[in-house]
Amino acid sequence: MRLEVEITGKTFRSAAGETHEVLAPLKFALQSGEVGVLIGPSGCGKSTMLRIILGLDHDFAGRVARPPEARIGMVFQEPRLLPWRSVEQNVRLAAPDVTDAKLSELFRILELDAHRSHFPGELSLGLARRVALARAFAVEPDLLVLDEPLASLDDALAGRLRDEIATLVASRPVMTLLVTHSLDDAIRLGDRLFFLSPRPARIMQEVPIAVPRAQRNDAELGRIRAELAALPLESK
Amino acid sequence: MLRLLSFALFLAIWWIAALFVGGAKLPSPPAVLQVMIAEASSGALFLHLGATLARVILAFVLAMSLGSAIGYLMGRVKLADRLGDPWLILLLNLPALVVIVLAYIWAGLTEAAAIAAIAINKLPTAIVTLREGTRALDRSLDEMASVFAMPRWRAFRHVVLPQLAPYIAASARSGLSLVWKIVLVAELLGRPNGVGFEIGIAFQLFDTPRLLAYSLTFAAVVLVIETLLVQPFEARATRWRPRAA
Numbered sequence: 001m002r003l004e005v006e007i008t009g010k011t012f013r014s015a016a017g018e019t020h021e022v023l024a025p026l027k028f029a030l031q032s033g034e035v036g037v038l039i040g041p042s043g044c045g046k047s048t049m050l051r052i053i054l055g056l057d058h059d060f061a062g063r064v065a066r067p068p069e070a071r072i073g074m075v076f077q078e079p080r081l082l083p084w085r086s087v088e089q090n091v092r093l094a095a096p097d098v099t100d101a102k103l104s105e106l107f108r109i110l111e112l113d114a115h116r117s118h119f120p121g122e123l124s125l126g127l128a129r130r131v132a133l134a135r136a137f138a139v140e141p142d143l144l145v146l147d148e149p150l151a152s153l154d155d156a157l158a159g160r161l162r163d164e165i166a167t168l169v170a171s172r173p174v175m176t177l178l179v180t181h182s183l184d185d186a187i188r189l190g191d192r193l194f195f196l197s198p199r200p201a202r203i204m205q206e207v208p209i210a211v212p213r214a215q216r217n218d219a220e221l222g223r224i225r226a227e228l229a230a231l232p233l234e235s236k
Numbered sequence: 237m238l239r240l241l242s243f244a245l246f247l248a249i250w251w252i253a254a255l256f257v258g259g260a261k262l263p264s265p266p267a268v269l270q271v272m273i274a275e276a277s278s279g280a281l282f283l284h285l286g287a288t289l290a291r292v293i294l295a296f297v298l299a300m301s302l303g304s305a306i307g308y309l310m311g312r313v314k315l316a317d318r319l320g321d322p323w324l325i326l327l328l329n330l331p332a333l334v335v336i337v338l339a340y341i342w343a344g345l346t347e348a349a350a351i352a353a354i355a356i357n358k359l360p361t362a363i364v365t366l367r368e369g370t371r372a373l374d375r376s377l378d379e380m381a382s383v384f385a386m387p388r389w390r391a392f393r394h395v396v397l398p399q400l401a402p403y404i405a406a407s408a409r410s411g412l413s414l415v416w417k418i419v420l421v422a423e424l425l426g427r428p429n430g431v432g433f434e435i436g437i438a439f440q441l442f443d444t445p446r447l448l449a450y451s452l453t454f455a456a457v458v459l460v461i462e463t464l465l466v467q468p469f470e471a472r473a474t475r476w477r478p479r480a481a
Contacts, residue, residue: 054383072383084398084476093394094384106380117475139384 001070001142003030003175007062010045010200022048023060024202029102032142035169035176035213037186042197046179047077049201050147051092055178066143073141073174075149079128081120088116095138106134108152109164126157133161137168144169144176150185162188166213169214188216195231205231246273263445271449280434281453288419288430289457291347295354296415300408302355303362308400310363311370327360336422345426357418358411365410369403401473409466416458 010023022045030036038046051057054066054072057181067178081090091106092098107113110130120128136144146165150158162185169176169189180186186193207228211220247265254264275281310324311315336353343349373396381391423432431454438447 051379056379056382072385074380074383075381077375078376080376082377082394082398085394089394092379093386093390121476135384151312 001032001067001173001175002065002175003053003143004063004065005029005049007049007052007060007064009062010048010052010060012048015051020201023052024063024197024200025205027202028203028206030175030177030192032173032175034191035178035189037190037193038177038179038196039183039193040201041198043183044199045201046196047147050111050145050177050179054145061182067188070142071139072218073136073144074140075129075132075136075146076175077147077151079120079125079132081128081135083120085121086117086119087112090120090131091135091138095140098138098140101140106137109167110134110161126153129153131163133165133168140172141174144174146176146207148179148181150180150182158185166188170213172219172227183228187228189213193228207231249326261444262443263448267289267445268448272453275446276447284431284434284450285453285457287427288423288432288454291351291354291423291430292415293411294421295351295358295419296408296412298351299355299358299415300362300411303359303411304366304400306359307363307366308370311367312374314368324360324363328364329355332418332421336418336425340426346420347427350422350427352413353354354418354422357405358414361414362407362411365403365407366400369400369409369441398473398476400455402470405466405470405473408469409462409465412458412462412466416454420454 006027007023008025009021012020012022015019028036028048033180038049040046048057052060053066054074081087082093085093088103091103098144100125104113105117110133112127112130112134115123115127115131120131123131133149136146149165150161151162166189176189178189187209191209191213192205193209195205196202197204209216209224211224216224251264254262259267259390272281306320310320334355336350339349339353343352377395377399378391381395386395397398419430420432420435423430424436427433429451434450435447438444438450
C-alpha cells in the first residue's frame with residue numbers, strides 16, 4: 001500500500017474576504033511500514049494538510065492517492081472521544097471488528113484496564129490521549145495518522161507512550177504519518193522526516209533515517225541529532 | 237416530603253378560600269372530590285380522560301417526529317433552512333385558535349382535523365429547538381466519525397443523537413405542556429368528548445365543581461406522566477454529564 005500526496009496549492013478565504021495561501025506546492029509519498037514525520041512551526045498548515053489527506057477537506061488543488069479500502073486510524077490533537085460513551089464503547093464504536101483478546105491486549109499495553117467503563121469526562125488528558133491511541137490502533141489501520149499525540153504530556157508519560165507507539169507500529173505493516181513539534185519524537189519514531197517551512201507550507205528538506213527504529217540507542221540518536229543540526233533548517 | 241407539605245399547603249389555602257368565597261364560585265376540596273368519585277364510578281371520567289390522552293399522544297408523537305426531522309434537516313442543510321424559515325416564523329406566530337378553527341372549517345369537525353390542528357401548534361417549536369440543537373453539533377466529532385468510516389446510522393445513533401438528546405427532552409417537555417393546553421381548546425370547539433368538551437358543558441351550566449373535578453384530574457395525569465416518563469428520560473439522556481454540585 002502506498003500514500004501519495006501531491007498538493008499544488010490550497011487557499012483559504014477569510015471572513016474579511018481576503019485570500020490566504022495555506023499550502024505551497026508539496027509532494028511526498030509513504031510506503032507500508034514507513035513512519036513519515038511532518039515537522040514544522042505552529043500554524044504552518046500541517047493540520048490543513050492532514051485534513052486534506054484524511055479526505056475531510058476537498059477544496060484544494062492537486063491530488064491525494066490512497067487505496068480506497070485503506071482503513072484509517074487517527075489520533076487527533078485533542079482526543080475527540082464521545083463523552084456519552086464509555087472508554088470501551090468509544091473504542092468499539094470506531095473498531096467494531098476488534099476481538100476481545102486484541103482489545104484486552106491494547107488496554108493492557110496502554111494501561112487502561114482500570115478505566116474500561118469510565119466516561120471520558122472522568123479521565124485526565126493523559127488517559128484520554130491513551131484512549132484515543134487505543135481507538136486508532138484497534139481499527140488495525142493501514143494508514144495511521146498521529147497529530148501531535150504527545151503534546152502537553154509530561155516527559156515520562158510522553159516517553160512511555162512513544163515507546164508504545166513504536167511497539168504498535170512495529171507489530172504490523174502500516175503507513176504512519178506523525179505530526180510533531182518535537183525533534184526528539186521525530187528521530188525516535190520516524191523513518192523519513194519532512195521539514196516544513198512557515199506558512200504557506202512547503203517541504204524544505206526530506207531527511208531519511210536509515211538506522212532501524214529498534215537499533216536507535218542514545219549514541220545513534222546523538223549522531224542523528226548532530227547530522228540534523230548541520231542542515232540549514234529554519235524550523236528546528 | 238417537602239413536595240407533600242407543599243401540596244397540603246395548597247389544599248389548605250383552597251379550603252380557606254372556599255369558606256370565604258362560598259360553594260357556588262369555589263367549592264371546597266371534599267365537594268370536588270365527591271364529583272370526581274361520582275364521575276369515576278359512572279365511567280364518564282375515564283372515557284373523557286382517555287379520549288383526551290389519546291389525542292395528546294397522537295398529536296404529540298406526530299409533531300415531535302415531524303418537527304425533529306424538519307429541525308434536523310434545517311440545521312444541517314442551509315437551503316432547507318432558508319426555504320423553511322419564513323414558514324416557520326408564520327407558524328410560530330399563528331394563534332392556536334386560528335389553526336383550530338381553520339382546521340375544523342376545512343376538514344370538518346373530525347378527529348383528524350383536531351389532531352392535525354394540535355400537532356401544527358406544537359410543530360414549529362419542535363423545529364426551532366431541534367434546529368438549534370443541530371446547529372450546536374460538534375463538528376470535530378463528525379470528522380472523527382468520518383475518518384473512522386463509521387456507517388451513517390451508527391454515527392447518527394452514537395455521535396449525533398446523544399448531542400441532540402437534551403434538545404429533544406427540552407422540546408418534549410415544553411411541547412407536552414403546550415399540547416395539554418391546546419387539546420382542551422380543540423375539544424371545546426369541535427369534539428363530542430374529552431376533558432375539554434366536559435369543561436365546555438360545565439362552563440355553560442356554571443358548574444364549578446364539575447369543572448374543577450375534570451381539570452384537576454387532568455392536571456394529576458399530566459403530573460404523573462411528567463414524573464414517570466419525561467423526567468426519567470431527561471435524567472438518562474444526561475447521565476454521562478458530571479453532576480452539578
